[in-house]
Amino acid sequence: xxxxxxxxxxxxxxxxxxxxxxxxxxSVDTCYHVILTEKMCKGYLVKMGGKIKxxxxxxxxxxxxKRTFSYYA
Numbered sequence: 460x461x462x463x464x465x466x467x468x469x470x471x472x473x474x475x476x477x478x479x480x481x482x483x484x485x486s487v488d489t490c491y492h493v494i495l496t497e498k499m500c501k502g503y504l505v506k507m508g509g510k511i512k513x514x515x516x517x518x519x520x521x522x523x524x525k526r527t528f529s530y531y532a
Contacts, residue, residue, distance in 0.1 A: 476500060476523060498523045506530065 475497045481487055487495050493502035501520040508515050517530040 474523070504530070 476499070477487065477495045477497055480495065480500075487493065490502070493500065499520070499522050501518070503516055504519045505514045505516055507513075515532075517532060519528070519530045521528045
């Protein structure tokens with residue numbers, strides 16, 4: 460599967476995040492661990508730890524309406 464990485468400079472209110480990701484070639488329906496709507500994407504990702512260099516599973520939320528990208532331990 461392709462990584463979902465992309466710069467997203469679009470500020471238009473009518474922008475559809477789900478449609479954009481699907482048109483980039485990603486099969487969203489096969490990603491059962493990702494919840495994706497027109498304005499939000501959330502699910503588990505893996506990130507590198509800070510002091511202890513190990514990979515940690517975290518719950519991430521990208522919210523276009525709030526303009527936030529958050530993760531929770």
